[in-house]
Amino acid sequence: MPKIQSLEELRTLRAQLKQDIKARTETSTTITVGMGTCGIAAGAREVMQVFLDELATRAIDAHVVTTGCIGMCSKEPLVDIQQSDGPRITYGNVHPTMVPRIIEEHLIHGNTVQQWVVGQLA
Amino acid sequence: MNAQRVIEIIQGYDGDPTASLAILQDVQRELKYLPREALELIAQQLDMPVGYVYRLATFFKVFSLQPKGEHICKICLGTACHVKGGPLILETMERELGVKAGNTTADGKFSVEGVRCLGACALAPIIVIDDEPLGQMTPDAVVTRVRQLRAGEVVKIPAQMPVKVAVREAVDLSAVPPKG
Amino acid sequence: MAELYRADVLVSCLHGRSPELVSALKQELDRRGLAGEVKVVETGCRGFCTMGPVLTIQPNGIFYTDVQLADVPEIVEETLVKGRAVQRLLYKEPATRKVIPNYDAIPFYSKQMRIVLRNCGMIDPQSIDEYIAVGGYEALGKVLSSMTPEQVIAEVQKSGLRGRGGAGFATGRKWEHTRKAAGEVKYVIANGDEGDPGAFMDRALMEGDPYAVLEGLTIGGFAVGTQQGYIYVRDEYPLAVQNLRSAIDRAHEYGLLGSDVLGSGFDFDIRIVRGAGAFVCGESSALMQSLEGKVGEPRAKHVHATDRGLWDRPSCLNNVETWANIPPIMNKGGEWFASIGTERSKGTKAFCLVGKVRNPGLIEVPMGITLREIVDDIGGGPPKGREIKAVQTGGPSGGCIPASMLDLPVDYESLTEAGSMMGSGGMIVMDDRTCMVDIARYFIDFLKDESCGKCSTCREGIKRMLEILTNISAGLGKPGDIEVLESLAKTVQLASLCGLGKSAPNPVLSTLHYFREEYEKHIAEQFCPAGVCRALIAYQVVAEKCKGCGLCIKACPQEGISGTARQPHAIDQVKCIQCGACFEVCRLDAIQVVPRSAVTVGSNGGNGYKPVREVVR
Numbered sequence A: 001m002p003k004i005q006s007l008e009e010l011r012t013l014r015a016q017l018k019q020d021i022k023a024r025t026e027t028s029t030t031i032t033v034g035m036g037t038c039g040i041a042a043g044a045r046e047v048m049q050v051f052l053d054e055l056a057t058r059a060i061d062a063h064v065v066t067t068g069c070i071g072m073c074s075k076e077p078l079v080d081i082q083q084s085d086g087p088r089i090t091y092g093n094v095h096p097t098m099v100p101r102i103i104e105e106h107l108i109h110g111n112t113v114q115q116w117v118v119g120q121l122a
Numbered sequence B: 001m002n003a004q005r006v007i008e009i010i011q012g013y014d015g016d017p018t019a020s021l022a023i024l025q026d027v028q029r030e031l032k033y034l035p036r037e038a039l040e041l042i043a044q045q046l047d048m049p050v051g052y053v054y055r056l057a058t059f060f061k062v063f064s065l066q067p068k069g070e071h072i073c074k075i076c077l078g079t080a081c082h083v084k085g086g087p088l089i090l091e092t093m094e095r096e097l098g099v100k101a102g103n104t105t106a107d108g109k110f111s112v113e114g115v116r117c118l119g120a121c122a123l124a125p126i127i128v129i130d131d132e133p134l135g136q137m138t139p140d141a142v143v144t145r146v147r148q149l150r151a152g153e154v155v156k157i158p159a160q161m162p163v164k165v166a167v168r169e170a171v172d173l174s175a176v177p178p179k180g
Numbered sequence C: 001m002a003e004l005y006r007a008d009v010l011v012s013c014l015h016g017r018s019p020e021l022v023s024a025l026k027q028e029l030d031r032r033g034l035a036g037e038v039k040v041v042e043t044g045c046r047g048f049c050t051m052g053p054v055l056t057i058q059p060n061g062i063f064y065t066d067v068q069l070a071d072v073p074e075i076v077e078e079t080l081v082k083g084r085a086v087q088r089l090l091y092k093e094p095a096t097r098k099v100i101p102n103y104d105a106i107p108f109y110s111k112q113m114r115i116v117l118r119n120c121g122m123i124d125p126q127s128i129d130e131y132i133a134v135g136g137y138e139a140l141g142k143v144l145s146s147m148t149p150e151q152v153i154a155e156v157q158k159s160g161l162r163g164r165g166g167a168g169f170a171t172g173r174k175w176e177h178t179r180k181a182a183g184e185v186k187y188v189i190a191n192g193d194e195g196d197p198g199a200f201m202d203r204a205l206m207e208g209d210p211y212a213v214l215e216g217l218t219i220g221g222f223a224v225g226t227q228q229g230y231i232y233v234r235d236e237y238p239l240a241v242q243n244l245r246s247a248i249d250r251a252h253e254y255g256l257l258g259s260d261v262l263g264s265g266f267d268f269d270i271r272i273v274r275g276a277g278a279f280v281c282g283e284s285s286a287l288m289q290s291l292e293g294k295v296g297e298p299r300a301k302h303v304h305a306t307d308r309g310l311w312d313r314p315s316c317l318n319n320v321e322t323w324a325n326i327p328p329i330m331n332k333g334g335e336w337f338a339s340i341g342t343e344r345s346k347g348t349k350a351f352c353l354v355g356k357v358r359n360p361g362l363i364e365v366p367m368g369i370t371l372r373e374i375v376d377d378i379g380g381g382p383p384k385g386r387e388i389k390a391v392q393t394g395g396p397s398g399g400c401i402p403a404s405m406l407d408l409p410v411d412y413e414s415l416t417e418a419g420s421m422m423g424s425g426g427m428i429v430m431d432d433r434t435c436m437v438d439i440a441r442y443f444i445d446f447l448k449d450e451s452c453g454k455c456s457t458c459r460e461g462i463k464r465m466l467e468i469l470t471n472i473s474a475g476l477g478k479p480g481d482i483e484v485l486e487s488l489a490k491t492v493q494l495a496s497l498c499g500l501g502k503s504a505p506n507p508v509l510s511t512l513h514y515f516r517e518e519y520e521k522h523i524a525e526q527f528c529p530a531g532v533c534r535a536l537i538a539y540q541v542v543a544e545k546c547k548g549c550g551l552c553i554k555a556c557p558q559e560g561i562s563g564t565a566r567q568p569h570a571i572d573q574v575k576c577i578q579c580g581a582c583f584e585v586c587r588l589d590a591i592q593v594v595p596r597s598a599v600t601v602g603s604n605g606g607n608g609y610k611p612v613r614e615v616v617r
Helices: A007-024 A037-041 A044-058 A096-108 B003-012 B017-031 B036-046 B050-059 B079-083 B086-097 B139-150 C019-031 C069-081 C128-133 C138-146 C149-159 C171-180 C201-208 C210-224 C238-253 C284-291 C320-332 C334-338 C371-378 C412-417 C436-450 C456-473 C481-495 C499-503 C506-525 C551-555 C581-585
Strands: A029-034 A063-067 A079-083 A088-091 A117-121 B071-076 B110-115 B127-129 B132-135 C007-012 C038-042 C054-058 C062-064 C187-192 C228-233 C269-274 C315-319 C348-355 C361-366 C388-393 C399-402 C426-431 C537-541 C591-595
Touching (some): A007 C138, A037 A044, A044 A096, A079 A096, B003 B017, B079 C426, B079 C436, B110 B139, C138 C210, C149 C320, C201 C210, C201 C238, C201 C320, C210 C269, C228 C238, C436 C506, C456 C499, C551 C581, C581 C591
Parallel strands (some): A029 A063, C187 C228, C187 C315, C228 C269
Antiparallel strands (some): A088 A117, C348 C361, C388 C426
C-alpha cells in the first residue's frame, strides 16, 4: 500500500472503497433478482453475477437484492428494477447477455427496454 | 523461574526504566505471577531499587505475588453485577470450591477472584473462567461449570464471546456449541 | 479493485467477535456458492447486548437477535438466497411480542442518535478500508490541507464539546491552554482507563471503531502542536489493545500516522500503554504518573497538566469518547454539533444502560433527553412486576437519582444539581429489590480498595464510612450513625486532593438525601425493605399463594425448603442463608421478605450469617 499523499488521493481511494460497502449505504436504485428454485434453475444466479460485475465496473449506485418465487415461473429469471419513487419495472427471461443493455438503457439513460418488459407496478 | 525469558522481556524494551509497568505485565503474563526472584531481576536489570519494583507490583491490582491456580475464576462485582446478584454468584463459587475470594484451592486447581467490572455490564452478572466470559449467570450454572472443570471436561466456548446462559433455568451446558 | 457484493451480513456481539458464527456463515456461503456475492463482516458492539449475537443483513436492514450456530443454514437459505426474513429470529418487542424486522424501527435504536458510535457495529473495526469508505480520515485531510491549528481549536470551541470522561471541562479551552503553554515538546493523551464499574462505552469505541479515536487524537495533536500521542487503555480490555495496535500499524502503512501525515509535513505518532488495574489511574495526574512507569498517585492540581503534565511537559488529556467526537465536528462544523443538545451541554453522550431494565446495552442519546425516555423507551422499562427506584449515574463518584425525578433532563448541570454527575456514562437502573444502604456500602467498599492512600481523609474517612455502612446493613446500626456519616462525608469531600476523594462521599450523600428513610428503617426497625441486607431479613412462604410446585426446593442451595407436591412448602429458618434463590424462582409471588424479628430462629441467629463480606483483591 503506497502512502496516501493528499486529501485528493484519500478521496479517490474512498470512491473505490465505497463499492465494498455498497450494501450498507443508501442508494436510489434497487435491482431485485428472483431467486426461487425456478429462478435459480433458469439461470438467475448467473444473471445476478453479471449485474454485480457490471455495476462494479461502471461504479453505478444500486443495490442488488434477491427474492423468492413470485409465481411467474415461466418468465424466470425475473429482474425488477425500481428507481427512487418510480414504477417497478419487471423484465422477464433475462439472460446474462441482456444485462449490459438493461444497465445502459434503463439505469444510465432512464429508458426502459420495452421489448423485454413483462410487467410494471406503478 | 525462567530467568532468561525475563531478561529477554526487559531487553525487548531496551532496558527503558519507564517501561517498568509494561515489563511487569509481560513477565506476569509469562509466569502467571511475579515471584520474588523476578522482581529482583527486573530491579537489577533496570538499575532501580527492588523496593521500587515491589511498590509497583503491589499498587496495581493486575499483579499477583502468589502463584495462581490452574483455572482462574473471576467473578465480576461491578455495579451492574452487584445489583443483579453478583455477590450471590461469588458466594456460590466460594461455597462450591471451599475457598474465599482471593485464594486458591489446596489442590492448586482453582483460584477465585472478585473483580471490579469486566465491562460487560449488560450481561450481568458475568463471570470469566480462564478468559472465557459467561454472561447472565445463575448459581446453578456456576456449580455446573465448576463441576465440569473439576471433572476435567473440556467445554471450551469461543473466547471473548459471552455465552448467554438461560436465566433462572437450570443450565445444560452440553447445549453450548463446542469449539470448532 | 473493488468488488461489489449484493448483501453484507454484519455480525456483532459483545466482545466484538463471534468467530464461530462468522466462520460458520462463511462456510455455509461457500458451500452454497454465494461467497462472491455476500460479504460477512465482523463488526464491533451494536449495543444491544442481551440480544447478542446480533446479525444485520444489508441492504434489507433485517435484524436477527440471539443467533446460534444452528440458525446459520436457515439464514443463508431464506434470507440470503430467497430474500425472506426468518421470523423466529426477528426482534420481538418484550411488552407486545410484536415482531420488528428492521433494526431502525426498534425503539431501542430509534430513540438514539449515534454520532460517536456511528460506526460501531456498522463496519469491520480491523479494516481501515471500511473506515475510509464511510468517510473516515476526511476530517483529518480537511484539517491538514485547509485549516490552521487555531482554526481547529476555534471550531472545537464553537462546538461546545465538553469532556466526556466525567468532569465536563470545555475541550476547546483545554486544547487552547496546551497550545499556548510554553515548551517545545507536548503530548496529547487519550484516557481509555475506563474504571467506573458499570460503564463500557470506551471499550466499545476502542474495540468497535479504533480509527475514530486515532483520527481524533491526530487532529488534536495537530491543533495543540505535538508529534506524540498516547492512548492509556485499561488492562481488562485486551481486545481494545489488540484492535488499536493493529489500527496504528495500518494507519502507518497508509501514511495516516508517522512522518509527513497525508503529505502535509505534519509528523505524528501514537503509542498504546496498558493500565494495570488501578481505578485512580483514571484521574488525569495519576494516569500521567502511570504513563511514566510510576505508581499512579495523583498530584496537586495547582499546576495544570496543560502546563506541566506528562514528564512535566504540557499535556492535553481527553477521554476516548471526547476524541472520537472530533472527526464529526471537523466534518460538519462546530455549529452543527452545537445545535444538538441543551444550552450548556452540546452534542450526544454514550451511556451504558444496565441494571434492572429489559434492554440493557450501549446507547447514545442527545443531551437533554430525559432519564425517563432512556429508561422506559430505550431500556424498555423495568422487568415485569418490578418498579424503578433509582438511576445511578457517574460511577463511584456519582449518585442515585430517585424515580420521582425521572423527568430530569440528562445534561452536566442537571445531573450535578440532582446530587449526581454525568461521569463517564454508566447508568445503572435500580428497582425495588435494590437496597440503597447496600449500594452506598458497595461504592464505598469499592473506593476503599481504590483510594491510593495519599490523603488521610480519603484513606481513613472512606474506611470509617464503610464500617458504619457495614454495621447498618448488618443490623448493628445505632442512632447517630447517619449524622456521623454525614460529617465524615463532608470532611472527605473538603480535604482530599484529587477527584476520587473529593467525590467519594457522593454515593453516601445522595442516597442519604433521597432515601434517608431507608437508612432509618435499617437502624430503627432493623429491616431492609428491599430484601438485600441479609442480617435484617427472612424469607417466608405465603401459604395461601404457594401451590407446591417445588421450584424453590430445587433452587435452594442449602436444601432448606421442604414440602410435598401441591402442598404449601416451608423454609427452614435455621438452614436459610437468605440468598433469595427461592424468591427469584417463585412464579406465584408466594415467597415474601419479612423482618428477621418476625421469624423464630436458633439462638445464634440460626442462619450461618457472616458479617458482610470484604472483597479481597
